[in-house]
Amino acid sequence: MSMATLPILLLLLAPLAAAQTLGQICGNGGNYTSNSAYQANLRLLSSTLPKKAASDTTLFATATAGDAPDTVHTRTLCRGDTSASVCESCVATAFKDAQLFCPYNKDATLYYNACMLRFSSQNFLANADDHLLILKNTQNIMVDEDSFRLFLFTLLNSTAQWTVNSLRRFTTSTLDLDISPSTTLYCLVQCTPDLTANECAACLQPYYQYTIHYVDSKQGGRILGTWCTMRYEIYPFFQGEPTHRITNLASAVPAYNTTLGSTPVTVSSQSQQPAARSPSPEAQTTVQQHQGRSSRKRAMWILAVAAPLFSILFCFICSAVWMRTRRKGKVNLNHQAAPNRREENALVWRLEERSSEFTLFDFSEMLHATHNFSKQNILGQGGFGPVYKGQLPDLTEIAVKRLASHSGQGFTEFKNEVELIAKLQHNNLVKLLGCCIQGEEKVLVYEYLPNMSLDFFIFDENRTTSVDWKKRCVIIEGIAQGLLYLHKHSRLRIIHRDLKASNILLDGDMNPKISDFGLAKIFSSNDSQGSTKRVVGTYGYMSPEYASEGIYSIKSDVFSFGVLLLEILSGKRNSGFHQYGDFLNLLGYSWQLWEGGRWLELLEVSILKEIHTTEARRYINIALMCVQESADDRPTMSDVVAMLNSESVILPEPNHPAYFNLRVSKVHESASVVAPYSNNDVTITEETNGR
Structure with a gap:
């Protein structure tokens, strides 16, 4: 083939x-x-x-x-x-x-x-x-390339022959390279056991060409096929001791000119025994040295002839793969237009029994857990739909988020949250226990957090004393750590896009957990920003570049964090039907107080007596740095965490925040205040006093 x-x-x-x-x-x-x-x-x-x-x-x-x-x-x-x-x-x-x-x-x-x-x-x-799947290590091996080709071919050829002659069609082996520093090559070759010896040999034969051409001089590589596989590395990757060891390199070098199925290579091999070092060069005979040089010359001649042919062939393969990828891309675009029902079935299948910690619930279980979604069990109401308290048969308390049929969010957001948050693990992220997908019913099942959400405490004068300054510091630090994990330390770079007080849940010890990942966006490690024509989020928390141009990045979340920090400090909402002096929002009011040196007036009365003046100024300074109008001026969450944890760091003066010039007029403010600046399809959620 x-x-x-x-x-x-x-x-x-x-x-x-x-x-x-x-x-x-x-x-x-x-x-x-x-x-x-x-x-x-x-x-x-x-x-x-x-x-x-x-x-x-x-x-x-x-x-x-x-x-x-x-x-x-x-x-x-x-x-x-x-x-x-x-x-x-x-x-x-x-x-x-x-x-x-x-x-x-x-x-x-x-x-x-x-x-x-x-x-x-x-x-x-x-x-x-x-x-075929061909993988290669990105690092080159620190050995003379010509010598390495000879040794690698010897290792692969010998291991392949042992595999062909084994009953299981499976062999592991090692080859010691007498170089400085000492290096050992580890190899694994396997054929499916239904192949005859000749069929196994025929399957492995072209793999040498692939290895020498695609994986040349790399520290490791593997070729995986439906019928046979071949792999080598400079570290032990297989279980147990190797079945064979190659130690006599002098006699192994001529193996480069052998072909699979011909006379077996003469090597020193041991089965399940420690390897002995190869003889020193002084102990090798002149005949052996001559054979090594002769073999090397023939090998270089073969490579000189074969390399151009392989290059032409490789270009042809790349062209074919590129054309095929283009055709496949067109098919995928059409597939995306398929009905949601098909996507739902696919989601169900890949979620079933995927993890012992993730459960695919039956809708009848949800009805029983929430007493048929009783109004008495409602914990809150959001754009996604109502959230109910429930209890499983094992007495585990749960929070059940039910997608409303009229919800602005749909299956795409539901799927996004299920597949994304199930992969995330952090103390400051809410834990998703499972979901239910049955007909028109879409349900998310979370761990139950008894203290509701952050807005329940900081915006209610009767409950605000429940969160003293010490607890607020823990909450602020926890939110920052959760965002830092999403932006930098998780397997994926994630932009939340809807960080707000009602999406910060509190456990029994008042530790914060970020929730609601329906609008989150996944980035590769090399990307820094993205854009959309459909702006979705909550008025008051959206950065100006996102609201007006649809551009989002980690700095969008930083802006939302800054707004949230000001709300925690002041006990006031940034948006809504409120008036702060001459301003329509908390940002303008905070900036006015900061410029006038009256920033202590921003703090909620209940924490004024607990917080030190310099500490209060530092927190307000950090918040204003996060809500600066220009995204480039805002710090990263790494910077924010460092500033929160260090009292000795001298903080720069912030520039003016976004929306700081929205002043009071006789026209009653509305949630569409940012919409006229946007050419995008805007979907905005307005925060209310309830959840």
Whole structure:
């Protein structure tokens, strides 16, 4: 099988969590529809194949379900050094992830550290159709490149031959490089056990070309296929001791000119035993040195001829992959226009049993937990819908957020929150326990936090004394830490876009937890900002560049944090039907007091006697720095956390905040005050005294 005829995916080798795919290839076999016979057959196989593979001594299984044209052919292989339980879990995860990465695709291949899964409507079991995934380390090995090619080829060739001749078609090995610093190469080669020795050899034969061309002189790389796999690294990546060790490099070098299936390479190998060091150069014979130089010259000649051909072939492959990606992109655009019902079914499938800590509830359980969504159980009301208190049969108290049919938010926001917050773990983020998707009903189930939300305390004169200055400091610090995690320390860079007092929940000890990720946006680590034509959020907390131009970034959240900090300090809402002196909002009023040196007047009366003057000034200074009109002038959350925790840092004077010139007129203010400046589709939530 030539390089040009195989679907190949080439990736840089990066650290991945065990539950993540190394990569996936979505075939061009067409799509199936929700609730179709093909989906039913695929579901059947997803419930049986993982156990079948785990119970097999070679951790391998194939299966076929259904009649044409809805037949599903599947094939899975777990790495030979994994346990049965890990194998079963990996294959089960692969079936679920297929719906995430290749939704409704009839042909998909997924690769993990522990297993591989391929399913298709076409009988690839018979025609040996393959999908290759090639990964390579980004770091070069610190060895002479010519020598390294010889040693790597020797290692791969020897390990492949041992694999071909083994009953399980699985071998691990090591090769010690006598260099400074001392380096050991680790290798793993595996074929599916249903292949004959000749078929296994034929499968592995082209892998040397891929390794030398794509993974040349790298510290590690792997080639993953439906039928066989080959990997090497400079660190031990497999379980247990290697089955073979190569230690006699002098006799191993000529192996570069051998081919798989010919006379086996003469090497010193040991099975499950410690390796001995190779002889010193002085102890090697002149004949051996001559053979090494001769082999090296022949190898360089071969590479000189082959390299241009491989380069041309690589360009052809890249062009083919690029064209295919463009075609696939058009298909995906059409798929996005599919009905929500199809998306809902796909979401349900990939959430089912995905995590022991995440539950897919039945709607009847939600009815029972909330006493049929009784009005007496309502905790609050938001743009998404009402939030109810509930109790599960095990007496666990929960907060149940039910999507209202008239809600401005819809399935997209619901899905965003489910898939995003379930992956986040931080003490200052609310924990999502599960969800319910049943017909028109969309429900989110959270941990119950007995102290409601922050706005319940700071804006109510009867409850404001419950949060003294010490507790407010803990709340401010916790919110800052939660935002810093979202912006910098989580696996994804996340912009919340709707940070406000009612979205800060408080646990029994008054520790804050950020909630409501329905409007959150995910960024790659290289991106700093994004834009949208649909501006959504809460009036009073939106940064000016977002409200007027639809531009959002981590600095948008910083602005919202600054508003929230001023609200915590003053006990006053930034927006709403309030008047602060000559201003329509808290920002203008705060700025007026700051410029006039009367900033102590901003503080709520109940905390005035507890807070030191210099501390009060520092907190107000930080808040005003966060709400500066220009996003570039605002600090990052890393800066904010540092400033909150250091009394010795000299803070710069802030520039004027956004909206500071919105003064009182005889026209009653409204929530649409920022809308005239925007060319975007604006959806604004106005805060009320309730939740």
